[in-house]
Amino acid sequence: MLQNIRDNSQGIVAKIIVGLIIVTFALFGVESLVSLTSGSNAPATVNGVEISEQELLQGADLQRRQLLAQMGENADPTLLDDNLINKATLDNLIQREVLVQSAVNQDMAISDHMLDQMIINTQDFKVDGVFNPDQYQAVLRNAGLTPMMYKDLLRKESLVDYERSGYMLSAFVLDSDVDNILKLDRETRDMAYVKVGLSDYMAGVSVSADEMNAYYDAHLQDFMTEEQVAIQYLLINKADLLKEVTVDEAELQSQFDQLQAVYNAEEQRTVSHIMIEVSDDVDDATALAKAEALQQRLAAGEDFAALAESESDDPGSAAVGGDLGVYQDGMLDGPFEQAVYALKKGEVSAPVRTAFGYHLIKLTDLSESEPPVFADVKDQLIAEQMENKVEQLYVERVGQLTDLSFSSGDLQEPADELALKIVEVKPFGRQGGDDDITTNPRVIRAAFDEELIRDGLNSDPIELDSGRTLVLRIKEHIRPRQLSEDEVKPQITEILTFKKAGEALEASLSTELEKLQQGAERTTINGAEWLVEDAVSRTNRTQPAEILSAAFKLPKPDQVASYNLIALQDGSRAIVAVTAVNEPDLSEVSAEERQAMRNVLGQRTGQFDYQAMIEARTSAAEVERL
Known part of the structure; x- marks a missing residue:
């Protein structure tokens, strides 16, 4: 093989290729070859800054999740138009990048420390009022984000918000503008x-046959019957299957044994802290000196909660006496965690340095979780067992319905086999019927499916929600027809x-x-x-x-x-x-009312100014789309 490579490399074609590579290296460097094979697949660039395909996919996925959440429990993902979502997402990403660049060009910036504080103080990331890393990770996972992605997103959104706030807070209105609006408002x-x-005029009106005929001819589309379908269906309802399952006592005991087997007693450490921040205004030595002074005051008998409330630089916990709740592994970095696990109940640590500053940490409570007791968890175990059995039976029945309805020429065979009742529904149009079945978008879409209508087939299983699935069949298709002039x-x-x-x-x-x-x-x-x-x-x-x-x-x-x-x-x-x-007497308008009107007008002016800035920046930006 090596000899073949050596022989082929002596050919004229190989020599030409090598020559081109040498020339390319000499003129443009190695980057020229790399760029040929790794061209950008960015869907757009803004002033030379790429919006990555990953950003677009993540943004579109987040938008899709939000739309489905708004649509409720019975949301149908197939109703969403991916092309429209991708276009709207890309437009939003382009505008956000324009605004981020605008904020950066105004020398606006956000420190990592400030972002960390914003994350820790976000209510959605807290459990019992305290930041919880597991909750933080779970919320981000549900949104399809990693901590790094979320932090970058938070930074960009915050920069945009800062510039927006600058416009809103700096907008002003003249006294004459306030007076004019007050005059109009109170006039x-x-x-x-x-x-x-x-x-009186209806009685004297007569309509001729020619007028009626002319109106009918000009409005033929207004006089059409509605397209309708009459369907029949078989429904499997998980709630109806509950009567077919029973509790197995032996299995219940087995569940409890498994619960005991995996149980691990856990220490629960309740922690409070006083934080002295190290910042541009307070250097490390000054912060340490203050922390040591507070440590001495605690040693002298002062109340920890009172000192935390008056002296701590952590606004999230200071208001509750420094209470951080039950400590979770990984809540803060190494030194803080080491100190927490080195303390005994009631002890206060020496000053501990972290990325935020110095902390005095108090272990306010130490307890150990109790093993489960059968009587306490019996109802929960019964519910779990019943739910599992019903779910298994539901999945089994849906599978049987799927197979039977696919191979049957009607719904009678699957109805007999599964002991289900064939439900018949009166005709309804594309806007749906008058019950929760015929108003379901998935049912409507299947009921008007041309293939089901043309070939007289049973539909695929239609999941109405997490506990109901049906198969339908079109019994009658009523096509729209033109109503005659006599009928209308x-x-x-x-x-x-x-x-x-x-x-x-x-x-x-x-x-x-x-x-x-x-x-x-x-x-x-x-x-x-x-x-x-x-x-x-x-x-x-x-x-x-x-x-x-x-x-x-x-x-x-x-x-x-x-x-x-x-x-x-x-x-x-x-x-x-x-x-x-x-016209009103403006001398009767109080200073508070005048100021309230000024604030409203100022906000509107700020909104108009900010919108004008967005349009100007977007118009001036060099945007390239794939």
Whole structure:
């Protein structure tokens, strides 16, 4: 073999390849060859910074988890569009990278120590109010993150938040802006309106055959029946299987024996601490001196909890007298843990140095967990045994249903074999029926599956939730059809009558409106009286919303009231008048109310400024997508 390699390497092709490699090395260096074989697969770059494929996958997975959580227990992952999720995730990652770069360019930074403090003080990572490493790891695993990934994500999000806060906190508004908004907010109006219904005009409307025919031809799609299906199904419900399983006492004892066999007595150490932080403002020597002084005060008899509350630099535990709860292995680094396990109950350690600073550690309690007692755990063991047996039986029955329904031409054979009742459902459309089965998205999707409809097949098993599975079959498929003009004649008559009555009413009121705008006196219209309301505010809830909205859109009246004619949702019409605009006396506004308005306007201004910055940064960024 080696001789073959040696012989082939003497050929002209081999010499050309070697020559090209030499030239490449000479001109561009070894990196040029590496880059040829390890090209970037980043889905996007922002100003030369890559957004990795791993970031996109992790972000899309996190987005998918959040969507499924929002959809509830019966969430169907197949309803999610991966392409849309990936696109939205990539857009978000690009914008976040733009904002992170913006914050870094403003010389913003977050120390590792600050990130650690943020993690330790996160409520989701605590058990009984104390940071728990196992809880921390479990939460991150559920989110598909590692501690390093989460810390990087936290750093980026915090940088973005800091810059956002800078815009929000630095925004300001002028006194004149506050005054203008207060005037508009507290302004009231004297108004009047008359509402005229369609009833008097409906009676005089006639609809011809030609009008009906023309409307029918123009709206054929509006007069189609709904596509529907009638289904039948077999349901396996885990709850129904409980009556088929019983408790085995021998197995119960075996469960307890296993529980005892794996039991290990564990020491539970309850710990408190006083932390003196080492920072840019407090150097190591100063922190140590303070810790030693506190140690002397404790030795002199001062209360540990009181000193922790007044002197500790750990805000999370200081408020509760330094209490860290039951210590978990790995909660803090080596020296701290060594000190915890070297203490006896009630003892206080010498100052212990960690990455955070110096700690005085007190072992406030030391206990040993008790072995299990059969009477105490019997109910739990029974529940576990029943759950396991029911789960096994449920899985077995679902498997049998799967096999039988696949090989059967209908549902009768699997129903007889498994002693199940065939349930028949009345026809329903693509929006679902009126029970929890026919409103389930998976059931609807299967019920309208073209293959099941065309070939008359039983469906695959459909898992409704963790304890219910069904197989369905389409009994009848009712395709949509065009309704004839005769069938929809009453509907068309009603539509056209309503439309023509509205047009006639509006024409009549338009004439009245012209008279009013020219200064005519307000009088009864078709028996409808004018309703007069004075000093109506924008937040008034006693007036119809449509009327109120129209009144505050009208201009301030001069010599004649301002008028407008509007159509209401019920088809009636109203003429709205504004006779006066009453401006508020701003001297009656308290300093607190003015400041509250200033804060609201400042936040809105900050939001607008920040959004404008995002758009500017995004527009200026060099973004490349694969």
